[in-house]
Amino acid sequence: MPGGRLTQQERQQIALGVADGLAYAEIARRLDRPTSTITREVMRNGGPTGYRADLAHHATERRTHRRRQTAPRGQASPPLEHGRDADAVREYEESFVALLIQQGLPKMMAGVLTCLYTADSGTLTAAELVQRLQVSPASISKAVTFLEGQGLIRRERDERRRERYVVDDDVWYQSMIASARTIAQLSETARQGVTVLGANTPAGVRLENISRFTAFVGESITRAAEQGRDILYGTKES
Structure with a gap:
């Protein structure tokens, strides 16, 4: 798998893929790049509706130039605490922000949340x-x-x-429980439709299957969240 920064030609291929509605994973496969690289590239340069290859390439060159100005010539960014590499941390944070944006979080909010999650404290x-x-x-x-x-x-x-x-680490547990409640509501609504439309009709059978499926998924999420809650507060064993 090739490493290094994206070339202008690769960015043009990304722009074409986005315009054609391809999934980031498919674009990544065609370029033999990690999906996270494509996601980060698109989300930090206008998103799926505003991505432009030339603008993205120029923006990357400007960012690289600014970084070189703030660091001594010929030296990489200094390591952080615990021996972390500053460049690797920055790349990871950018990937995290891009993922949160893809999930619907505004860019600034995604940046703040990423800072908090990656801060040791x-x-x-x-x-x-x-x-x-x-x-x-x-x-x-x-x-x-x-x-x-x-x-x-x-x-x-x-x-x-x-x-x-x-x-708050518990937010992940609460998020899963809230998701399970939403799914349970969907299950109940589908079940009500069975009564209204008739259990033996095609629509009724369809809604019955939806109700059973969503009920199973919702119960599974709740059970898994309860069983795994302690993991959120655990420490890595040596």
């Missing part, structure tokens, strides 16, 4: 988020308000009375 102040994302305090405030409203983060005060934003 799981908590950052507004000033720290401003520094990491290089955006205005107002942008951070708006993103935090949105994420808090969605139940994805919470606020707390530290010993210096500074407001900190915290990512």
Whole structure:
């Protein structure tokens, strides 16, 4: 599998694939690239409706130029804590942001959430988020308000009375349970349709099958979430 940065020709192929409605996985297969590379490339350069190969290529060149200006000539970015490679961390964070955007989260909110998930403490102040994302305090405030409203983060005060934003591991459990409830509602609605349309009619049979399927999936999600909840709070065994 080829490595390195995308070429302009590859970006043109990505643009054609996006225009044709191909899945990112299919575009990646044709270019022999990881799907995450294609997802990140598209989402950070206008998304599926605004991606342009030439603009994406120029934007990448500008970002590369800025990075070279901030680092000593001939040297890579310095390693971070725990021996982490700064370039590898940045690439991973970009992939994480792209995935969250693909799931429907606005770009700024995705950036804030990614910062919190990749911080060892799981908590950052507004000033720290401003520094990491290089955006205005107002942008951070708006993103935090949105994420808090969605139940994805919470606020707390530290010993210096500074407001900190915290990512709550339990949100994944709550998200799964909420998803299971939605599926259960779909199952119940389909079952009501069986009574209305008739159990022995084609439509009734179809809705009965939908009801049974969604009930099974919803119950499975709830059971798995309950059984796996402790994993969210576990520590890696040595």
